[in-house]
Amino acid sequence: MLEIKNIKRAGSDTLESLFIEEGKIKGWNLSETATDTIDGKGATVAPALIELHAHLREPGQEQKEDLASGLAAAAAGGYGTVVSMPNTSPVVDDPAIVASLIQKAEKLGFARLKPSAALTRGQKGETLADLSALKDAGAVMFTDDGRTNENANVLRRGMEYASGLGLLVSVHAEDATLRQDGVMNEGVVSHELGLPGNPAAAEAARVARDVEIALLTGARLHIQHLSTGRALEIVRQGKKAGAPVTCEVCPHHLTLTDEALRSFDALYKVAPPLRTQTDAELLLAGLLDGTVDCLATDHAPHTQAEKEKDLLEAPFGIPSIEVAFPLMYTHLVKTGKLSLEKLLDLFTAGCAKVMAWEVPTLEEGAVADVVLLDLDNAKAVDPKAFKSKAKFSPWAGEELYGWPVLTLVAGKVAFQG
């Protein structure tokens, strides 16, 4: 039995002890003696975080990231479970790939991997992948993320089929014909900088279409990385109308704006793009009123050399899985915009509800996926120390609170800081 002593539950100042046995929570403040003891030194304990949107790049792009580096990075970020995206090379549209990813991840002992699989073959948006075989192999969700679902009818059929399997479809909601070759938000900044813009309307228009398909089919739809206030408003209306729609927001869209592109640093090139301050504020309002169901990172590692290309050529994506919680805690909780409980909910229960998984708790009998968070001491973001292969960050050098100091997955140490 393992005892984690001197820890606090969120919102409490009392030091307590959590007991874990055989991968499950045994109870609180038991009188039994443990074989192992970890001193929490006053850290705050919570269920381990859940990531619904990470690019782990395996198979095929291991120079950017692989399961070992990506899942170690996730554990260091406080995550116990990670849903990986299928836009790898080859695409995860084959049950054998799903099975091999799960097998490999199990041996690593970092965060738990729950792969998503492609909705369509090759993510081409034309023909549905073998969805039930993919589910049997262990896929937990279907998505063509990385690509946009241009054919509305294919998406409709995919959602209907997936809902018959009890799984959801998640979408990168952007109208590619409106997005064109945009590399940043279309607006004052893009026009001043002379960079091709991606209008907010590309997202809103596509979200409107997809919410209608959810209403039509009654099938669950999850909208990834919402970046605009307009699209969020459409989701809000859709939810009111009874559409079975959920959505996520990423830390970079809450903390950065298109003004960052004035540096001409491709580090800030991300899809969907960084928007305006108004959008960031509207997204925050969406967190507060419950329109946003969860926070997801869209962790998108690339090599340094790729990010040092020019802005047209550099790939999209910001690696963030190791800083997401401290970043949100510092920006939202420390500033009084959000309660700690609400933030933890967006990183844990909110994600579980989207997936229709059991809501994680620290009660007796629950799986011992646990994180300890140091809320009292600030530490600067040091990309060189990242476990991810992508050792760069828009927040490099920023002093943040809320760093994970211990992550347990099924009672085993996956990360210790």
Next chain:
Amino acid sequence: MGTGVKHLLDFQGWSVEALQGILDTADVMKEVLERPVKKVPALQGITVCTAFFENSTRTRTSFELAARRMSADVLTFAAGASSLSKGESLRDTIETLNAYKVDAFIVRHHASGAAHQVAKFSGKSTINAGDGRRAHPTQALLDAYTMLKEFGRIEGLKVTIVGDILHSRVARSNAELLDLLGADVTLCGPATLLPKELAKGRVKVTTDLQAAVKDADVVMSLRLQQERMNGGFLPSMSEYALTYQVNEKLLERAKDHAIVLHPGPMNRDLEISGSLADSARSRIIAQVEYGQAIRMSVLYHLLVGKK
């Protein structure tokens, strides 16, 4: 002398005085170019690298000649002709060139912001010779210099720039510079090629060409890229010529002394009528000539005393 500024990437951070200094020194350089021996030793021992990731023989020739006339050594790099830069990051290419002990980079690139990246990666004095849609500051300086030679002032001039504003670094740089120097700039073109967001300070935008040219002192026509039609920006080239061509008839609305500029190369009888380009109003050849003097002046201000 010297401006105290290390790079010419765009006009941000530049003072009116520093810009005036460049325009003043261009007079001296123009005088050098009129001598039998068109060479001064100002940049002796300095190596300038023209790093052209996008082809432009005109601009590269103008810069290289300007550098040589000031006795600089010139290292020429053209991405198209080189195995370097293929699949390599911009940083790697620049670091390789930097290893040849280059003192300054003159950069042309198809991506906005590339000149900023070169300045950052190389740590050397960097001149933007055109980056994507962003900026082409020496072109704007030579345009301003042409206006100055014509009217003796920039302040209060009404300058109308016509054409594909959206994709034009020349329009952006001219708007930035002329606004700083006190001119009234109007950007004009079809709505698909005219970002409203560029209206700022004295800079106005309008789709109404007739109104835009009324009482103008300077009318600048921009080159229209044929691929804009494939991009769906325009119904047809003839439709464009019908509505936005700069020609003699249009110039009747401008001031009597109005001059016509074009950054070249021209599509004659598309964005500008051939006869107007050859007329007494045209200063298109003068622009090329002044370009030499301006680029010598810029090199002088950025590099002399920096070695």
